[in-house]
Amino acid sequence: MKLLEQMSLTVSKYFAFIVILVAIIAFFTPDTFVWIGGHIPILLGVIMFGMGTTMTLADFKVIAKKPAPVIIGLLAQFLVMPLTAFALAYVLNLPPELAAGLVLVGACPGGTASNVMVYLSRGDVPTSVAMTSVSTMLSPLLTPLIVLVLAGQWLPVGFGDMLMSIVQVIMIPISLGIIVRKLVPRAVENGQKVLPLVSVIAIMLIVTAVVAANAHNILTSGLMVLTAVILHNGFGLIFGYVIAKWAKLDETKRRAISIEVGMQNSGLGAALATAHFSPLAALPSALFSVWHNISGPLLVSFWRKDRNQ
Template structure:
């Protein structure tokens, strides 16, 4: 990818997306966690513990080259983004829970993302001293992730009407920016991407489907109500691909590390949409069966 896009375009794009997230957040969003602790804890366990192990298993099963394996683990450690909120709204999830989970995940990711990435590098690329998120780079991740979110929250606190007015335009702009960033990553690196597409398309598709499924069915297993499970599903299943691309290319300085996130970022829109329609079809099927059950019992 061109140096200007890598050093300027990608961080600016992510900054706008995270700033937009901050515009929609208030301290109450963090406090709201206390009202649904069960759903939040289960979703965080799925996001922070189960998914990295699932991704690790997929990477081993597919025998990915080390740099792509690390890229997949970097993707798995990336939190959900604003796109998850939109999908949750579309398919009648608990958007308030999405906002709370996104806020929490963005903060926690400052610790877990460098940790998981460094563990992946140590396992798949032992002895590699050119990669890794040491203290200085971890601070850089902190600035990239939290600084624009904090700025957006301050703007909302000081200019609430402006934040409310900008919420929808910034959400739309975030999606457009996400598409442009991923498209730019694909076009600029089409040769290396095409060379690895065969082994990345299937694993990223499976990872997305497993993420969505774990995010929905694990909470339901623990009797979390359906709207919250839908919210959890999209929050866990739709990773912030832009963040993974920015960390890979600007912080770690590796184009190859960003390839799994670039492929995933394209496919996740369609996979999440299909999954959402699948949930909706299941709801309709249950609604159709309910009258029959009542008639039979009568």
């Protein structure tokens, strides 16, 4: 167990570099990884199960005590990211599948790594955790609705089918995680330090599957999509902070909302795009998964230089 814990810490620390490395390997040897594509929903379910084992009622009590920061953050989450993706798709004149894929990742809930980034940046962790939890719970309704409204012009969107997919790969695994935590709390507590390793491996496999399936598309559209993803993530981080500042929230909450808005559950985006659109539509999610694990630590490093905060 000690060895696994050490491996978990190491992999989490160098996650961005590892994901880039496996993405490069998958690009040059796509046949080795393309078979993983059919298992993306299961891999995402594993990640969500791990998230469920970390969730408690205390995560939601923050909303009852101080609802304003969480509500402001959630409004920013589900407005800024989808609308920014929609605008970028038009400005950059993205092909229909890539445009729909970018909107889809923008409509996803907060990413699972955001809480760690908020902690490292000395942000308000309870607000971050509450935003991740609530946005995830709202995603079965809001994600397909937003995609239908904003991306329906590019590709046909099955609202009911997408809703059921999110229930299957998000809500059921999370619920099972919560139940397991309730039934065997000591075993779950002992396994918490190893869970990051499992999640990282699952995310790595999702990225390799999408990259392998899009090896040819990356040669023709990769730079365009990467530009869109970097701008999308950057605007999310900036607008999240600005909106929180405009609402007169303190610095710790500004940082929490900034990171929560900018970091998406790109694994969900990849799973939904692969299942309901095409492998090409999953490319923005895969690149987002790589990029936000680079931009997040960079932002953390910038904020941690200010020792007065």
